[in-house]
Amino acid sequence: MTEMATAAGTSSGNGTVGSKSEQAYQAVKARIVEGTYTPGYRLVLAKIAEDLGVSVVPVREAIRRLEAEGLVKFERNIGATVSGIDPTEYLYTMQTLSIVEGAATALSAPLIGAADIARARAVNEEMRECLQHFDPIRFTRLNQDFHSVLFEHCPNPHILDLVHRGWNRLASLRSSVFRFVPGRAHNSVDEHEALLRLIETGADADTIEKAARLHRSATLDAYLAQAKNL
Amino acid sequence: MTEMATAAGTSSGNGTVGSKSEQAYQAVKARIVEGTYTPGYRLVLAKIAEDLGVSVVPVREAIRRLEAEGLVKFERNIGATVSGIDPTEYLYTMQTLSIVEGAATALSAPLIGAADIARARAVNEEMRECLQHFDPIRFTRLNQDFHSVLFEHCPNPHILDLVHRGWNRLASLRSSVFRFVPGRAHNSVDEHEALLRLIETGADADTIEKAARLHRSATLDAYLAQAKNL
DNA sequence: CCATAGTGATTCGTATACGATTTCGTACTC
């Protein structure tokens, strides 16, 4: 369950490795999301090509795709870098995600069964325990698992894809906000439970959407309040 | 004003033509949006390369970017085609756009000045006149102009980019729904005026967002109702 | 001592070339 379906809309999801271009895409994307390539990292085409045992052409294509997804910044005759998240970018990404994820969750809600709720609740309990000997990385990962359960049923693949992209952007800063705003984690767990209750009781879509959106906005606000004091 | 800033996030907006890859991207995208390449059209790399006087490598990159934007479908060893809009895709795209555009409009609203309102209202009046000797293409274009005024001030570039992408997808079917659901056009104009009133009077963000979203959903619903009778 | 021009190294951008895969037509067999 930890693995989030990477289902990036266009990628060939089948078992075969696929073209070199596809391999390069997956490989570089993985390294970015998992944190091997940190924000600002200079992506030298020739080097990546060598590492993967391919030529530069497929790598260029892969980079272009990642660029279109916003994971990479590509400047003419300069090169590609992992698009870092300066605070402004973080704000934009979180705001966008709040909207898109809110919608996805609301659309998903009617399709969420009792089993899903149970899974989500279990994850949330793990998070609650995790609050003691606080481990931001683990907490962030659980957080993603939790929300995945809520929005993965979204019947609109476009919206789902946007949500995934948002999470991917955020994945760059592994331990996320929770490292910086520990107080937020506690509220977060409570809001999760409230969200589950809403879904369980079949609250109307608008209510759920607002709750989901606010949940994320609150995280953003907490970050901003914290950032102000630096 | 007819020209919508194509500002596709990553494209180099400067005056210079840019790299061949960029040229190819712009050229193919333009042909798709303007309707030269209709949905389902087979994009043969070699042919496009020849047309543009470049080799296939830059064209491949361009196609890859368009793929990530959803304008093109690219299958391994098969080739690229302009991603048509089967009714399901249309539904997904419209739903996504309703959410994203609603948010963009709401975020934009506080930044919309009297001059903008006046411009939008003028466009809407043109649309109203256009209702007599109905010209779907012209109407659709005006419709885009109108909404552009409303959401272009959106301070979050990510959301704005998503809105642009949505409109681009839709642009494939030039004359849009209005050709199929003529009755809808009339309501649309009225809703536009209502939307302007809300913005003028400084209605709260939530109200504006809902109105904008509903305005689009209504168009979608009209289409669906119509489609059922075929 | 600072500013600037020159030079070399690095890396990107694109063309060309060739192997791999799919598609479609044709002929052959049952």
Add this chain to the structure above:
DNA sequence: GAGTACGAAATCGTATACGAATCACTATGG
């Protein structure tokens, strides 16, 4: 006559090669 196997043409996928742009460093002149 229908179905299948074979082969040619079209198209994609990737490697290699070379020209072009950028950057860092040094040397020279003020």
